[in-house]
Amino acid sequence: MKNYLILYFIFISTIFGNKIIHEKVQSVPYGISVPIKAFLNVSETNVHRFSLLYRPIGNIEFIEIPLIHMGNSMYLSEIPGDFLKRDVLEYYLLLEMSNQTQAYFPSFDAVNNPIRIHIESPDTGQINESTLSENIRDFDIEGITPDLVIISPKPGERVLRQDLYIALSYFSIKDVDPKRVKVFLDGKDVSGKAQIDSSYLSIPSIGITAGLHTVRVNISNIYGQKFNDFSWSFTVVPGDVIGFGTIKKQTSKIWANYTGGKVNKQNLDFGEINFNYNIDLDWLLMDVVYSKSSLENKNTQPKDRYYINFKNDFMKLKLGDSYPNVDEYGWNGKRVRGINFIFDKGPIYLNVINGKTNRAVQGDPDNNAMFISNIDSTLTDWTIGLSRNNYTFQQDVFASKVKFKFGKKAYWDINYIKVQDNIATVSRIVPNAIITLPDELVPEINSALILDDYFQSTGNLYSIRYDSLINNYSTIFNNVDTLFLPTKNWEGDKPQGNFILGSNVQFGFDDSRILIKSGFSLSLLNLNKWNNIQNISELDSLSYDVTNDAFFFEYINLDTSINISQYESYFNFSENGQPLIPFIFKNDTMTVTKFLNLSSLNRYSKLQLRYLGHRIELGKKRNGPDYYSILNPFIRTNYQENYFSDGVNLFQNKLLMYFKKSKITEGLYSEQVTPIDTKRNLFNISLYPGSGLPTFNFGFISSHRSNGLDKLNIISDTVEGTTSTTIITDTLDNRIDLLSNQFN
Template sequence: MTFLSESAFGQVKILHSPPREVYTNTPILIESIIEGNQVGIQRVRMFFRETGQSAYIEGDMSEYMGVYKAMIPAEYVKESGVEYLIVAEFTDGSMCAYPETDPYNVPMFLTVRRKIDASGNVRNAYLDAQGGIPSNVIVLSPEEGEIVPAEEVLVAVSMFSAPDVALQSIIVDLDGKNITREAEITEDLVSVCPKNMTPGIHTLKMVMNNRLGDPFSPIVVHFTVVRNVKEAKRFMDVSSRITAETNSEQVRGIRQNISQIRGDLSGQFDWLQFNAQVLRTSLEDPNKQPKNRITASLTSSFLDLRFGDVNPRFSEFGLNGKRVRGIEADLKLKYFNFHFITGETERVIPGTISDIPDTLASGLEDSLEYSRTGYTYSRKLWAFRPYFGSGKHFQFGLSFLKALDDTLSVKKNYGGIRDGSGVNITMAGSNKPQDNIVLGTDLLFSFDNRRFVWKTDFAVSYTNRDITGGPLSKEDLDTFAPGDTVRNDTLTFQGMNITLKDIPFDLDDFGWLFIINQNIKPFFPIDLDTTGIGLYSFLNMPSSAFKTFLTLNYFNNYFTFKYQRVGPEFVSLGNPYQRTDVQGFRVGDKIRLFGNRLFVTLNFEQLRDNLNKDKSGTTTTTTFSAGISLYPGEGLPTVNFNTMQYGRKNDIETLDTTYYYNPTTPTVVDSFLLRDKRESNMTMRQDITISHLIEFGGVKHHFNISYANSDRSDRVSGRVAGYQFNSMSTSMISFGINSTFKFPLKTSLKISTNKNESGLASKPYNFLSIATQGQYDFLKGKISVLGGYNLMNGSGLVDFSQHNVFIGAYYRFFKIHTLRGRLNETLIADRLSDESFNDLSFSLSYSVEL
């Protein structure tokens, strides 16, 4: 896939500022703006993965007031880090990406900090961002959201992993009342049994300092108390939220109206938890993949059931987060477990057919040929995984996945044009119906409270790239094998001769499992070595995938090692963004120093392709990254610095020369063409962010200053004349300040500049943006009003200015109702086209919580 062609480069750019405060098990909001686009935006997607993984998870970015947003789920935000990229597709077929150069191999990297407690509260991470130090204490009881009988309420907080706490500074607060005197405080545990607990929702809060007097971030847990054990078992806790919103957006004079409604119902009764989510949007289009979502789930300690749009995760190779509309079941019996999924991953899209015939089919004057394009076959998927062990210390699993396109879901006849009787309809394009099976196995060992984790995955796939004609007949097996062109009623392969009449079955008998015809790939999955079929043959199969991953969390080091080999013919339609034809390793370490005040991250990765030795050269990529995060404590600034070096080099040393001979004198060279396929380039990227919280005159100011640059250069000397290398140089500086006043006013200001230069562009382009916003609360936050002004100015290869003024309001009434509104006016002056636009947009939403 090629991004940013020369024509698109100067016109379109994705503007994005990476998030700076990222915490484990906390969702990450990614936002971007598409700037300089003159055609329609068809789709904007985000691809993300946990650092160290080879496959990306795909997610659509939703548009709101010109800003595209998507969330990286909390379960992918681990201490090893997060990688992501953004891809925008346009109606004219062009694309652009962020990062701009080689985004799949050099994605954005986010350093992830450990959260301060085990309750999973996002608000704790927010407090941590305001200057608190991560304490690493673990809340043993009660858990967040737990329902507890009054006689069994016990507060227990483990201090084992927080040796730097000054015990005399610990304050335990329950519902605003200090109960520290009732608590038993030791170096290993803080415990207290509150008395006279009344039924209802309660809040536990614990604050403490380290031995230097610096405060740790507060720990907050919410739990519910009921009268007795019987009531606790039968306690039903139900909550729901319904939100309806409408947006009317105008961009460069083109208006788009979007309406949607969301519903969320969750709760628990006795041992059963349930949840239902619904999204209905006006963006739903039968000619595109579904935008509407509906999900329902039932969860217990031994069985999980999910219906509707689910994102199952079997393994990285087979099924890893892809949306499936169907049914998912996970039976958890500790020693024996069974995971099952069935449904549809792609729905049928009819596409279009040409209004007039393209050509005369086969040169016949009375036969017309039409092309059918833009279609998608319905794809069904089912998979299961029996696995043994809970995963706490051991787990062994076997998995099977089958994905099959329904060849009858897209009809040839369309729009009144019927195939036959002098009319031939061709299914144009590369979207052929496919059949795919993946068999896998995985093994996990975990010890010492998951400080030692070793996980290994192996999978093998078999794929049919075009099942249009169905399975082969027995007669067609005669010339099925490669190199066998003689029809002698014998299947000849690898020196073996099998008479067709001796084959006791037809391939059609096994069509339900896999369709075999001349389009299967690879033809024979095992790579036979001199010793026959052995371990080496299995690990080096062209359609196999192998990965082993080790993590060690000892002595304030989080060490990771990964080795992988994914064959060039490995395909999983349940995980289509898995990188193939790659072999290599990755080693990394995250070091925690000075009581978690300093984090040092180091990673090195080397990968190569051309595993089948069928390419003209082998490309090796080497990535080294390092990061330093400093959190010195209250009153001092936090500093984050990251650097990355990415090298790409192949082993081609000579020029590719093509000779053209004189047609009248074949021995005389008429001309020749030189192609320079040598590759050796380096991308260097650095960024630094300094954040500081200052209180002055009773006003809290949170400053943020960042600088980032990236440079891509060619390392090959002696290039041929006319060779063009897409060198890239980017630099960005931003300054932001968020202020909170004594009275209910919050303001923000952000100024950023961005300069970009490319070897394929005639001149650089520059962006300057200024964003201001203020928010004031009335009636203790029941009513909020906000307003702001944004400026964006582009110069160089683009030349425009954009002014945006907005106002908004928030009103919460009767405790459960919320009304929000926003009005935007945008003035755009495009100096290149000498056009100007005055766009007015608004949004309105209402939500109710029950």
């Protein structure tokens, strides 16, 4: 029986998993708030925004509210009861990914074909003999769309004002009662003005202004039974204007949020004011968004958000804040403020980004923006060293990505990212900075001074403004002769630079049921631009390697013919590089194998198969130990992984099963003779029985981690020639973890 059950799970399923898993709400009580629950079949890190959009029947615009992440893969929101007082309410779900793609539920034309919730009458169930006939007459033919023919204007059509004629035919519907046919124009009942008979209706065009209009028709038969409402929209154009520059639709809204409370004894107290304006010019859509936060502070990175977005069928231009996805490794969602331009037409995709990912912060004058870093008291006349701290350089970014698409089955892209800290944006001096004296300097204060003229004191702590210190240090202290503030290499963060070059390729077969993907990303990191080198010979004589022999510490042969200045427009090399000796500096022949195993290169390749509802993936990825992206700093490095996984959704996405088997190797430097290998197996079952019912998640993980050594020989007292014969046998830790989560 168990064998048959396993075969059933593997082979019977014939559905593919959707990104959004949701059980439709069919009907709700009158005026009672209804929760909307959904599950996402994607990683939370890939979600930019997940929204619920709803409207009472007859309304043109949808109301958008966020779905809140409740844990694991579940998201929850609520439609207020005040909106559940008409016969029908419509809604759909919108998922916006960090890679700028979107998913809808329902998946097919959700905006025009949303889910419909039928709202029960407030007196449902109170049926007696006197009201029985009335209830029968009001019985709706639920779920049946009337067979209508739109004569004019067609859905989405743009029509001149003088040519406007609104007409609809329902000839094929039997037993229509003209007295029960209702017509609404932009939500207003115009049945009294319309010409209505048993097979046809028309609306006079007198008084209809230019702009977007929606007609909704409610049809009932002679038995009092109502069909689903039917609606369509069209645009009236004034005069002879038919195309460029006409406003098709515009909306705006302003709202405020406030959060207050206490979490772990920490007070929460912040608010936001938001403004959103949208305009549709038919050939171009424009969005203006501004969010003002009470947390905005010039001494931190910005909390305010704003952008202006222009887009049409082949172009997107965003000015302000955006969250680009250039590459999985190099840049995957970090905010940038500047220009983000995308051109996507036919086989060409181009993305160009120019802006700032960090703004310059000089530091809080009252919080160690400047401080005394060292005191040289070896001579009679002391020297005090000052330094800067708690600042942030402006981080300038330029990136571009070009993709060549070969139909819908294959593409190849190449991307380039350049990140540079702008040293000039942080001042060497903060005149009003408060500097606290270290304890060893307090006894050197001139006892003849009136302390309050120079210092702010709290107990034994003495603080002084920088401008007062620099102008009076020889008077304030007995033995201080020099006050020194360096122009570079401050104690705070060092200015950095980053260069990344990447490429990806994909091939699809059998309607993309078979996908082959591969790519790489190569990085160069400058950890301190203050220590840039101008000539490769500086690496030849670095530190105690004083011999100029074209070798780095007699180990790496350097190509001394390279002119470093030719790379200055892309990257600045320094004594603090990662890797310290890039491959282009080596006097060595670069082969494909050597390139693929560079210490600063990440690469991956995978095969995806989607058949019988299964999502099978075989892959290999290798993240070099020296790879680093300033814009994506949390990528795991210095490991490689080979893996196999399979996921399947059963019973209309109510049961999700996932299995993954992998081998992970940590420690990729060639000098590391005993890398750590981890063999890992993961099996997960998730059950989502339906709305209002508890959900279950069961996870099974086994992991075996080893460096290949099971015995350690400890050698001691080697000076006297004795060797210990102590042997330690490695102890393996075997355990099984069972985790179950249940929540409503």
